[in-house]
Amino acid sequence: MSPKRKARAGKAKSKRKHYRRIATEEAFSIPEQMDAQRELVARTQEYDPDLFLWKVQTDPSGPVHNKLIDLYDMRLRTMDEYDVDMHLLALTSTGVQMMDPDRAVAVAEIGNDRLHEAIQRYPDRFSGLATIAVQDPPRAVKEIDRAITKLKLNGIMINSHTNGEYLSERKYWPILEAIEGLNVPLYIHPRAPIPLMAKAYRTDHLEHAIWGYQAETGLHGLRLITGGVFDQFPKLQVVLGHMGEGIPYWLYRLDFMHGRVRIGFDRPKLKLTPSEYFKRNFYVTTSGMNWEPTLKFCIEVLGADRIMWAVDYPYQDHPDAVEFMDAARISEKDKQKIYHENAERVFKIKKKK
Numbered sequence: 001m002s003p004k005r006k007a008r009a010g011k012a013k014s015k016r017k018h019y020r021r022i023a024t025e026e027a028f029s030i031p032e033q034m035d036a037q038r039e040l041v042a043r044t045q046e047y048d049p050d051l052f053l054w055k056v057q058t059d060p061s062g063p064v065h066n067k068l069i070d071l072y073d074m075r076l077r078t079m080d081e082y083d084v085d086m087h088l089l090a091l092t093s094t095g096v097q098m099m100d101p102d103r104a105v106a107v108a109e110i111g112n113d114r115l116h117e118a119i120q121r122y123p124d125r126f127s128g129l130a131t132i133a134v135q136d137p138p139r140a141v142k143e144i145d146r147a148i149t150k151l152k153l154n155g156i157m158i159n160s161h162t163n164g165e166y167l168s169e170r171k172y173w174p175i176l177e178a179i180e181g182l183n184v185p186l187y188i189h190p191r192a193p194i195p196l197m198a199k200a201y202r203t204d205h206l207e208h209a210i211w212g213y214q215a216e217t218g219l220h221g222l223r224l225i226t227g228g229v230f231d232q233f234p235k236l237q238v239v240l241g242h243m244g245e246g247i248p249y250w251l252y253r254l255d256f257m258h259g260r261v262r263i264g265f266d267r268p269k270l271k272l273t274p275s276e277y278f279k280r281n282f283y284v285t286t287s288g289m290n291w292e293p294t295l296k297f298c299i300e301v302l303g304a305d306r307i308m309w310a311v312d313y314p315y316q317d318h319p320d321a322v323e324f325m326d327a328a329r330i331s332e333k334d335k336q337k338i339y340h341e342n343a344e345r346v347f348k349i350k351k352k353k
């Protein structure tokens with residue numbers, strides 16, 4: 001760091017108000033994940049929107065590889081520089097969901113063990129979400145149990161679709177049942193849309209984080225609601241990044257259209273309206289959405305108890321997320337909830353004395 005930048009960082013730090021800042025959507029990787037994805041990139045001929053990015057991510061001289069692999073050096077330094085207390089870590093998208101089932105199960109276990117080690121080493125700096133091989137529900141259920149009861153991880157993360165399928169499909173319900181039973185949240189992180197949908201976004205590369213991730217992940221969240229998942233698992237809590245992947249903005253219309261009776265429609269009948277499930281069963285995080293109007297909108301619609309702060313490191317950086325939340329014109333009480341109190345409650349992170 002240049003002396004000038006260092007002085008600036010030092011100055012900014014001394015002026016910064018003290019909050020416990022827990023960032024809740026922070027990515028890391030391990031060599032075993034990198035190797036598996038590198039093999040997938042090498043043997044896939046046709047265009048795949050996720051592998052397109054994995055080609056960059058797996059390149060050791062690229063912009064994110066080292067930041068993903070490094071847990072203890074660069075990461076802790078940049079967290080310190082911006083007064084970020086904790087990263088809630090998860091294996092970077094697409095987790096193990098593109099791998100064949102045996103490889104996926106093996107890499108998920110190693111990733112969860114590695115995460116457990118990192119948390120043991122720095123219990124005040126790291127917490128973590130377990131990775132599961134969604135493509136093998138019985139073994140995913142076993143790993144959920146091991147990751148939560150034995151490794152004491154703080155929840156489960158999946159990266160939207162698995163082989164074009166969503167958790168609303170019945171064959172995945174044992175996964176949802178296990179997560180609900182252990183009383184931990186399920187974070188649904190974005191990935192590029194399923195191939196059928198991605199095709200329509202290809203022009204100008206809209207299939208990535210600019211729009212496609214939100215379209216894909218918002219659809220996943222919505223399908224859990226309309227598929228009746230929360231009538232079956234009423235206590236299940238789902239976390240969505242990026243201020244709810246567009247869903248909060250659309251709640252009025254979802255309720256209106258879902259409530260209309262249309263001949264020829266065979267949607268499952270639900271006990272509640274879509275917005276009632278969203279307010280009861282979902283949390284949103286601010287990952288990559290450092291924008292005050294959406295924050296205020298979500299506070300008004302969902303309540304500050306349902307919002308958590310996130311950075312989305314290393315894809316987005318600490319200063320934007322910290323400066324946005326520090327400056328947000330919301331109550332101090334709400335700011336404390338969003339910076340750390342909700343994360344402590346939802347992810348069972350030990351409170352600071």
Ligand code: MN
Pocket residue numbers: 025027189241287312315
């Ligand atoms: Mn992310």
